[in-house]
Amino acid sequence: MEQKTDLSFRKSERLCSKRLIEALFAGGNKSMSAFPLRVVFMPVQEKDMATPASILVSVSKRRFKKAVKRNRVKRQIREAYRKNKHILTVPLETQGRKLALAFLWLSDRLYPSNEVEQCVRRLLVRISETLSSIPQSPVPDEHAV
Numbered sequence: 001m002e003q004k005t006d007l008s009f010r011k012s013e014r015l016c017s018k019r020l021i022e023a024l025f026a027g028g029n030k031s032m033s034a035f036p037l038r039v040v041f042m043p044v045q046e047k048d049m050a051t052p053a054s055i056l057v058s059v060s061k062r063r064f065k066k067a068v069k070r071n072r073v074k075r076q077i078r079e080a081y082r083k084n085k086h087i088l089t090v091p092l093e094t095q096g097r098k099l100a101l102a103f104l105w106l107s108d109r110l111y112p113s114n115e116v117e118q119c120v121r122r123l124l125v126r127i128s129e130t131l132s133s134i135p136q137s138p139v140p141d142e143h144a145v
Contacts, residue, residue, distance in 0.1 A: 011051075011083040015056040019098050022047060024056075032126055034119040036107030037077070041127055045097045052092035055081060056102040063108050076113050077103050080120035087124040091132060099131075 015021060029042040057077045059070040081103070092099060103120070 008069050009078060013051050013054055024100050024102055034122045036111060037119045038104045038106055039123045040102045049098050052089045053099045053101060059105040061065055063105060073105050075122035076116040080106040084121045084124055089130045099115050103125050
C-alpha cells in the first residue's frame with residue numbers, strides 16, 4: 001500500500017521553545033542561503049520535539065515596514081514548507097533524527113510564491129544532503145554540564 005505524505009502544517013511543527021530558539025541562534029549552528037532566504041538549523045534531542053522538524057519563520061520589520069507585507073512573506077514560506085516538507089522529514093524519520101529550523105527573509109522586495117517555493121525546496125534538499133553526509137552522533141545535553 002502506498003504511503004501518503006502529510007501535507008498539513010500543525011502547531012507541533014512550529015518552533016516555540018524559547019530555549020531551542022536561543023540555542024539555534026547562539027552560534028555554531030549550520031546555515032545556508034538561497035536568496036532571498038537563509039535557513040539556520042541544528043539537530044535536537046528526541047525529547048525536545050514531537051515532530052521530526054520544527055520551523056520558525058522570521059521576516060524583519062527593517063525589510064518591510066507594513067505588517068501586511070511581512071505576513072504575506074511568512075505565509076508564502078510556511079506554504080512552501082508545507083508542500084515540500086517530505087523532502088526533509090522522510091530522511092529524518094528513517095535516521096531517527098530531529099531538527100530545528102529557522103527561515104530568515106533577506107530581501108527588501110516581495111517575490112512570487114513559486115519563486116519562494118523553489119528556494120525553500122532547494123534549501124530542504126541541501127539540508128537533507130548535508131545531514132545524510134554527516135554521521136549521526138549524540139547531541140550534547142545542555143543540562144548535563
